[in-house]
Amino acid sequence: MKGARVAYFLGLLVALVGFWLGMSGHYTPLLLTLGAVSVAVCLILAYRLDIIDREGAPYVRIIGFALYFPWLMKEIAKANWTVVKACLKAEMDISPALVKVKTACVTDLAKVTFANSITLTPGTVTVEIEGDKMLVHALYEQEAQPEAFDEMDRRSREAADGKRRPA
Amino acid sequence: MSDFLASLPAWWEVIRFPLGAALCLAGGLLCLVGTVGVLRFPDFYTRLHAASITDTSGATLLLLGMAMMAPDWMVVSKLVAIFVFIYLTSPASSHAAANAAHTAGLQPLIGPVSTHDKEGQGS
Amino acid sequence: MTAAALIAVLFGMLLLLIRAIAGPTLYDRVLAVNSFGTKTVLALGLLGFVMGRPQFLDIAILYALINFVSTIAILKFFRYRSFQVPLVRRGQGGGNV
Numbered sequence: 001m002k003g004a005r006v007a008y009f010l011g012l013l014v015a016l017v018g019f020w021l022g023m024s025g026h027y028t029p030l031l032l033t034l035g036a037v038s039v040a041v042c043l044i045l046a047y048r049l050d051i052i053d054r055e056g057a058p059y060v061r062i063i064g065f066a067l068y069f070p071w072l073m074k075e076i077a078k079a080n081w082t083v084v085k086a087c088l089k090a091e092m093d094i095s096p097a098l099v100k101v102k103t104a105c106v107t108d109l110a111k112v113t114f115a116n117s118i119t120l121t122p123g124t125v126t127v128e129i130e131g132d133k134m135l136v137h138a139l140y141e142q143e144a145q146p147e148a149f150d151e152m153d154r155r156s157r158e159a160a161d162g163k164r165r166p167a
Numbered sequence: 168m169s170d171f172l173a174s175l176p177a178w179w180e181v182i183r184f185p186l187g188a189a190l191c192l193a194g195g196l197l198c199l200v201g202t203v204g205v206l207r208f209p210d211f212y213t214r215l216h217a218a219s220i221t222d223t224s225g226a227t228l229l230l231l232g233m234a235m236m237a238p239d240w241m242v243v244s245k246l247v248a249i250f251v252f253i254y255l256t257s258p259a260s261s262h263a264a265a266n267a268a269h270t271a272g273l274q275p276l277i278g279p280v281s282t283h284d285k286e287g288q289g290s
Numbered sequence: 291m292t293a294a295a296l297i298a299v300l301f302g303m304l305l306l307l308i309r310a311i312a313g314p315t316l317y318d319r320v321l322a323v324n325s326f327g328t329k330t331v332l333a334l335g336l337l338g339f340v341m342g343r344p345q346f347l348d349i350a351i352l353y354a355l356i357n358f359v360s361t362i363a364i365l366k367f368f369r370y371r372s373f374q375v376p377l378v379r380r381g382q383g384g385g386n387v
Contacts, residue, residue: 087204119258188291195298
């Protein structure tokens with residue numbers, strides 16, 4: 001457990017230094033010193049807040065998320081087209097509905113990924129999460145049957161938890 | 168063939184400004200469409216769907232177009248940072264709004280909605 | 291053409307103000323202000339490109355952060371009528387959520 005914490009700490013350090021170097025653009029000694037000081041302050045604050053753990057630095061799963069993201073973009077593009085048509089139609093033909101979706105995700109990170117994917121897709125918004133059930137508000141009733149979310153559920157679980165161990 | 172490959176960066180320099188500007192224009196129009204949806208839709212929960220057009224496809228196309236027109240890599244990294252921020256925070260804030268409205272007891276409109284009674288549902 | 295995109299985004303912001311002023315419930319206004327903030331971020335970036343000064347993107351990053359925090363703060367205030375309440379899940383009583 002101790003080694004894992006050091007790994008998360010180093011991951012956060014690398015992410016912060018990369019972020020600072022990407023934002024700054026000026027690499028004089030004075031500004032580099034100031035950047036080092038600000039990174040150190042951020043790390044101390046994160047340590048005091050006790051958020052250096054698996055959720056605070058989820059870099060282990062970054063490959064899984066990188067594989068999941070293109071599929072999500074495709075889904076977002078498809079759903080966007082539907083909602084754009086619904087916005088611009090002269091005759092409004094929407095039929096909003098509340099749907100209960102049961103998820104197979106176990107960990108909090110997987111649930112957050114799944115709920116955020118649902119919300120990010122236009123046309124569906126997660127209204128409430130209770131345990132493993134989610135209340136989803138959808139713009140079109142016929143496109144939001146609970147089976148429609150099965151693939152997204154499976155893929156976000158694989159992205160956040162890994163393929164083999166579901167816990 | 169090697170001539171063609173050598174001329175690719177020059178072609179890219181020529182083509183990236185009109186292509187990026189066209190993507191920016193498409194993104195701006197999508198933002199406008201999302202706003203029209205926010206103005207037209209009958210209740211809060213459906214307006215949330217229209218607002219998420221702006222947050223997803225409008226922002227993506229605009230930032231992609233700006234990244235094509237970027238003068239150096241520093242600008243591209245800043246655009247990537249904005250993209251990541253928007254994609255992490257927009258579902259969180261729309262879920263927070265929907266959850267707060269649901270907890271406060273705002274009932275969503277259920278079932279088919281026709282055009283003539285689209286105003287005056289709320290309050 | 292970038293200027294046309296900027297004008298489209300600014301016009302969208304203008305129309306959103308109607309919803310922010312007229313919106314029947316509080317949540318409509320919060321939604322309109324949140325969407326307005328996202329459009330402000332995009333408009334700031336576009337303004338930098340139109341004026342040939344992409345340094346405006348720094349302000350856009352800052353605005354993206356402030357926009358999220360202010361939305362959450364407004365919603366939290368109107369749910370609990372106070373900023374002092376810790377955000378925990380109901381019925382769980384302060385566990386790590």
